[in-house]
Amino acid sequence: MDLQLTIQTTHLGFDYDIELHSWHQKLCAYRVFNNTERKELLEGGLGLGLNFITQFALGDEWLAQIPEQYISITNAFPEHQYQLLWLAANSEQAAQLLLMRPLLLVLICEQYPIDNEKALALSQLGQRDILSELGYDNSKATLKFIDKLTLKFDRDIELKFLKKLLDKRMCRYKVFKHHQVINYLTISLDNRYPFLTCTKLGHAIANDKSIKRGPLRACLADTITLGLALGVNEPANRIGQLSSFDELERLHQQWIDQRNDIERLEHRPVDADAPYPQLIASEPNFIAIDNYDALINEGMTQKHCIAVYHNRIVAGHYCAFKMDHPQRMTIGVKVNKRIGMLELDQIKGIRNAIATNETQELVYAWFERVKKIYKQGYDHQVELKA
Numbered sequence: 001m002d003l004q005l006t007i008q009t010t011h012l013g014f015d016y017d018i019e020l021h022s023w024h025q026k027l028c029a030y031r032v033f034n035n036t037e038r039k040e041l042l043e044g045g046l047g048l049g050l051n052f053i054t055q056f057a058l059g060d061e062w063l064a065q066i067p068e069q070y071i072s073i074t075n076a077f078p079e080h081q082y083q084l085l086w087l088a089a090n091s092e093q094a095a096q097l098l099l100m101r102p103l104l105l106v107l108i109c110e111q112y113p114i115d116n117e118k119a120l121a122l123s124q125l126g127q128r129d130i131l132s133e134l135g136y137d138n139s140k141a142t143l144k145f146i147d148k149l150t151l152k153f154d155r156d157i158e159l160k161f162l163k164k165l166l167d168k169r170m171c172r173y174k175v176f177k178h179h180q181v182i183n184y185l186t187i188s189l190d191n192r193y194p195f196l197t198c199t200k201l202g203h204a205i206a207n208d209k210s211i212k213r214g215p216l217r218a219c220l221a222d223t224i225t226l227g228l229a230l231g232v233n234e235p236a237n238r239i240g241q242l243s244s245f246d247e248l249e250r251l252h253q254q255w256i257d258q259r260n261d262i263e264r265l266e267h268r269p270v271d272a273d274a275p276y277p278q279l280i281a282s283e284p285n286f287i288a289i290d291n292y293d294a295l296i297n298e299g300m301t302q303k304h305c306i307a308v309y310h311n312r313i314v315a316g317h318y319c320a321f322k323m324d325h326p327q328r329m330t331i332g333v334k335v336n337k338r339i340g341m342l343e344l345d346q347i348k349g350i351r352n353a354i355a356t357n358e359t360q361e362l363v364y365a366w367f368e369r370v371k372k373i374y375k376q377g378y379d380h381q382v383e384l385k386a
Helices: 050-054 059-064 066-075 078-090 092-100 101-113 116-123 127-133 139-146 157-168 172-176 183-192 201-205 212-227 235-240 244-268 291-303 304-316 357-385
Strands: 005-007 016-021 029-033 039-041 318-323 329-336 342-346
Touching: 005 318, 016 212, 050 059, 050 127, 066 078, 066 092, 078 092, 078 101, 078 116, 092 101, 092 116, 101 116, 101 157, 116 127, 127 139, 127 318, 139 172, 157 183, 157 329, 172 183, 172 201, 183 201, 183 212, 201 235, 201 244, 212 235, 244 318, 291 357, 304 329, 304 357, 318 357, 329 357, 342 357
Parallel strands: none
Antiparallel strands: 005 016, 016 029, 029 039, 318 329, 329 342
16 A cells, blocks of 8 residues: 655745655655646655654654654654665665664765665665775774764764764774773764873773763863963873873862962962951851951852952951851851941852852841941940040
8 A cells, every 4th residue: 555645845935745655665755846747756865854744644654654663763863764764665685774783874875865776776785885985994893883882863963973983084983992882972072182082081981971071071171271271291191191080070170279379379469468357256157257368268169259359358348258057158248337337248159059048047147146246336436436
């Protein structure tokens, strides 16, 4: 039974519709021109996936004719899905290739997206001959590399990376010969940081499934930049000697501290050694930051910019405190010396994290207490002057 399906591409501005024949009719497709009886054989792929077909009458039935395993495999390649299925429908050898090493059939479609007959002829060759015809290295090692891939192909860039790795002029894929599996994180890092692939850290990253690509790339980029800024000899080699992402993060923080120490010395203010005014007394869980170095250390520890308040603190217009429990927080208080008023300005955790309700309640209770004490002291000074 030939269950035909018409895709009404005329509604999209084309001057023809697409007529798709059934799996049993080898998935032949034609351009059917509007208001004429003229048909043209569709020479290549559709350029889009088949998931949209279900919106048409008989769409579900049309798809149901195609073996489910073929649909499942080709869903990862929507741009080539129809052409991949056409090849499988027209050649038992292509169908077997789709099941065994679908990437080879995808590479054929990448090369000949508008030439089904050429793609079909190529799919009849041996697997290594296919690679050779497409301009890729055709050794057994190439096939072993392909079998190690665990890519989902949900990004267009994955195929681009792979084609670069397989190119016979470079044979870059060979650097992965000691990897047991090769995922997207591994090949994307090789594309951005090729020095890393054959190192201890490169292998550790490849085997650690918990690592997220975004934080890793950000940490690598920042660590390399820091190393260059610090004048480290060959920072890339230093990074490659590490054995885990945890070690990379520790090196990153170490180089941040070194850079901050240098900047602290180079930009140290002239009044840095002067003690800060003690306008609010310290308590066990609310410790006043009483000098410039302590303020800098607080900013480095908490990874925020409390250090910018140095001049205001020296002038008696601001106070900074650190709190240990129930959270490690930095507290900032504005001081209005003219009217003897305090204002709670900020309660910030590491990287400006927001305090929990429990922490906020403790800070508010402490602040109400010290605010009254400060006001009483101010009023007493006013009375003495009067």
